[in-house]
Amino acid sequence: MPALYLAAFALLAAQEGGGDIALEDLLRQARTSAEERAKVLEPSLLEVVERIEKQKANQVKELAVARADLARLGREIATRLVPYLDPGARDDDGTRRRAALVRDVLHELRSSAALPALVALAEQGPLTARRNALYVLGGSSDRALALDALARAARDALPTIRAAALGALAELGGPVAQELVRNGLADPDPEVLRAVLGALAELPDTGTAPAIAALLAEPRARGAAREALAYYRAHRELASPLVCQRLLALAAHTDVALDARLAILDATPSFHPPWDADLRKALEPAVESGDDKLRFEALVCL
Structure with missing residues (x-):
């Protein structure tokens, strides 16, 4: 209440004596x-x-x-805290x-009185203030009002705002919010994709596994390789041999960050895939790499 x-x-x-008070x-x-x-x-x-x-x-x-x-x-x-979500001109x-x-304190307080001001700031404030307000709305006590505001922000023209909204929707939870988060997998922006994968890693799987497995084969997954790996670390039961093969293929791409490539090679054995010909072939570029660390991790996998 x-x-x-x-x-x-x-x-x-x-009131003494009760009285008739509207x-x-x-x-x-x-x-x-x-x-x-x-x-x-x-x-x-x-x-x-x-x-x-x-x-x-x-x-x-x-x-x-x-x-x-x-x-x-x-x-x-x-309510008086809300304006301080904006770093201001300084x-x-x-x-x-x-x-x-x-931001963290407002998220903890979950004040319904502050919601109108938070919604207004999330829609019209400066960029950092909008992101902070969206984060607070993810922990809102008024799910309906927060859901409406976050759903609008998930369609914003700015990728940073879409990413913040989808992360908050993942925390808010519920069927509608989860569906919006899943839809975010189709977003073409790497920042948004990273936010969606990070959010899905925190949720029980609700049928997104085939879409994420398919995503691994797309070039845009290279910008979110670290988050894709985090998703499968959180949902190890979904790391099928095909998923492992596609993760190793990501580790072979030089346009994937080196630390992400090394992390994939380090984590893949923990998924206990059958090291068949397809997986070994996916490892070949790393085994033949000129980077000593990458080559070492690939040889450890074998």
Whole structure:
């Protein structure tokens, strides 16, 4: 039940003799009371925000204390936190760190009162602020409102926004959200594809395995080889001999990042594939590679 309704019922219980008070009046009183509490807490909010912006990345203990102080202010302050998801015109290390901490705290608070402001920011704010707002919406307590906003963002013209929305949809869960995440496998942008594979690695398989296995044979999979491997590490039962063959084929491509190629060669034996002629043939380019590390990992596979 939303906090505002709980506050209204608390006000009702506090009325002497009960009385005939309309629910709308009680909600208005509760809203006013919440706004007054937020005003009282605002100086504390400003103090914590300023402290975060002044601290350095290596001040881990101090930043953890500041994060806890921010969370301790509670849901009453959540709506006033939303603008701080934007690093602002300064956009330096301090403001970006503050935006990230506010994002995490809002995600933890799951305030329904902050949802309208989050949706507005996700749709019309600066790029970093939009991404932060989408992340918070992924943990929303109002699934219907969050789903609508995230579904719109998943069709955004900007790949970065589509990627953030699909990651948040994966966390939100549910049949509609999962279907949108699966549809993201067809996105032509590598950033979006990496986000979708990363999100699917965190979910139980819901029928995407054939599409991902087919994707491995496409050139666009080369830009998401690391995330494809992470998916199969999370779903080892889906790493069929054909999947292993296609992963090894990815490891043979020089336009795949070297660390991803090495990771594929290191992980493939753990999937226990039958080392038949097709798999051995897929390994040949790595065995014949001029890179010592790559050649060594390929020989270990054999």
